[in-house]
Amino acid sequence: MKTATTEKGIRFIDLFAGLGGFHVGVSQLGHRCVFASELDEGLRDIYAKNFCLAPEGDIRRIDERLVPDHELICAGFPCQPFSRAGKKKGAKCPSSGRLVDEIFRIAEAKQPKYIMLENVPDVISIEEGKFWEYLVGGLARMGYEVDYKVYTPREFGIPKKRKRIFIVACKSGLQHFKWPAPEMGERSLRSIALKSNDQHNAISKEKEFALSCWQDFISQTSEFTSLPILASEFGATYPYNKKIKTVKEMSAYKGAFGVSLQDCKTWASVQEKLPKHSRNENGKASPRVAEAIQYSREIYNRHSVFLELWKNDLKGFPSSWTKFEWQGDREQANIWKHIIQFRASGIRIIKPDCAPSLIAMSTTQTPILGEERRYMSIKEAAALQSLDMLDFFPDNNSKAFKALGNAVNALIVKEIAKELIH
Structure with missing residues (x-):
């Protein structure tokens, strides 16, 4: 399948968009986001300010036929049901465990060449691997070859250990694809701090x-x-x-x-x-x-x-x-x-x-x-999520850290997308 392009590269959509980690990483390669969705109203407003693109709301209410044509689906689908903090409810979770079905629904309608997903590593083992079989099997039935890898930001020179799983899928196979193996010197947390000219609050x-x-x-x-x-x-x-x-x-x-x-x-x-x-x-x-x-x-x-x-x-x-x-x-x-x-x-x-x-x-x-x-x-x-170039964040400290904790690391996304999109 030949990849359709625009003047700025391929078109992609950003599902469960959050603060826009996928948007930042993929757009830095010259590709263009044509659609986004995010359930949280406050994050939708911030996304619109940062990217001049207003996300749609609840993905379950979106008519897949009205989603613009695109070549890449990006989705950091909700991780809570699969994390230890979410008590590993997995696909049984009624609120978000099967939101991957919404990704399948849009992919079936629009047939994009590429898919990139991100979640917590526990998604592989939840329910004795049944959810993982469901996820990979669903993509395979639509004609995608699938691969995955667990990374930490630390492997990309960012002083943060949290592991995340990245999943890639391609209609024409993954023979061309190679997982990035960065050889970057690790920055210290202090070096990140000294670069910031934010207002700083002293401890009491x-x-x-x-x-x-x-x-x-x-x-x-x-x-x-x-x-x-x-x-x-x-x-x-x-x-x-x-x-x-x-x-x-x-x-x-x-x-x-x-x-x-x-x-x-x-x-x-x-x-x-x-x-x-x-x-x-x-x-x-x-x-x-x-x-x-x-x-x-x-x-x-x-x-x-x-x-x-x-x-x-x-x-x-x-x-x-x-x-x-x-x-x-x-x-x-x-x-x-x-x-x-x-x-x-x-x-x-x-x-x-x-x-x-x-x-x-x-x-x-x-x-x-x-x-x-x-x-x-x-x-x-x-900066720990490679999102410090954004101009707008939640102004409430708790909401900002929660959004950043749920965000996809933009640098890792960029390095993977660089190898995936050909």
């Missing part, structure tokens, strides 16, 4: 003080662990591996930060003095939490003289600030040389050469660039 003095306290902890104890360190367990002695039956028995122990429980007369008063993570079962913890409790108490026993004074500064902190998880560089024992995240589960220290996953998050959960002592900006997060 309270957070800076909390991090300084934890830096003192590291400097004095040299304790590193991937398990959460629970400061509220420093000095605690209550049993965490069994459920105590009476208040009188529990009163012999110490609760959060070593506070005595001897004056407690009711379970309510006991629970007030226990760490939050141990309140539900009168002290008994889940196996994962119990492991962290045990390790935290061992740390306290090794450094009790220092920690007896140190822990006093943490007593007034929010509960999540008293939990600390090191995923950083063990050769660099300096918090401020890392990426930092204040999460509901605690403070997490992350290696400085790789960004955490971009997800919907409040302003306070946004990754912190330690050396800058400030939050990562939306534009910097966009």
Whole structure:
């Protein structure tokens, strides 16, 4: 089949368009987007501002006969049903698990030469591979040869690890196609940050003080662990591996930060003095939490003289600030040389050469660039998806990071499309 072209290359459509990662990557090769669809009204407005093309809404309501002719379908179909966060509901998910049928419907009507899809790698194994068979089988029945590969942005020089599966299909076969094997030096997250001239928001003095306290902890104890360190367990002695039956028995122990429980007369008063993570079962913890409790108490026993004074500064902190998880560089024992995240589960220290996953998050959960002592900006997060050239993003921090987390990486798209479209 001969590929039809326009003055600017082939025509493509962008389904489940989001912020337009496919649009950016493919159009950079000189090809022209002639149609887009996106369910989210806010993202439709932003897409229209960025690309001067107003997307249609719900793809299920689009008449495939009215979709303009095109040679390439691009679709980052919704990944939630296939991801771990989506509990792997797969094709059974009633809201979006079978939205690939909409891609099939348009492909059947318009017979484009090429198809490019993107999703999470779990799409292969969900439902023991049944959905993957359904997807590949559907494309094969329409005459497409199909191939796939899992990439991370890190392989393309971008400091981000999140794996994604890219699927390509071609009516005339894939003999011409070769998956890109980039040999690009990796950029550091700091180099991306320094390129950005966005407005930057400094962290609060309270957070800076909390991090300084934890830096003192590291400097004095040299304790590193991937398990959460629970400061509220420093000095605690209550049993965490069994459920105590009476208040009188529990009163012999110490609760959060070593506070005595001897004056407690009711379970309510006991629970007030226990760490939050141990309140539900009168002290008994889940196996994962119990492991962290045990390790935290061992740390306290090794450094009790220092920690007896140190822990006093943490007593007034929010509960999540008293939990600390090191995923950083063990050769660099300096918090401020890392990426930092204040999460509901605690403070997490992350290696400085790789960004955490971009997800919907409040302003306070946004990754912190330690050396800058400030939050990562939306534009910097966009650079991790090769979308920093866009002029418009959701102005709400949570919505912006959610959209960027769901976005397709434009650079990877460009490199694949360069090999696919002949």
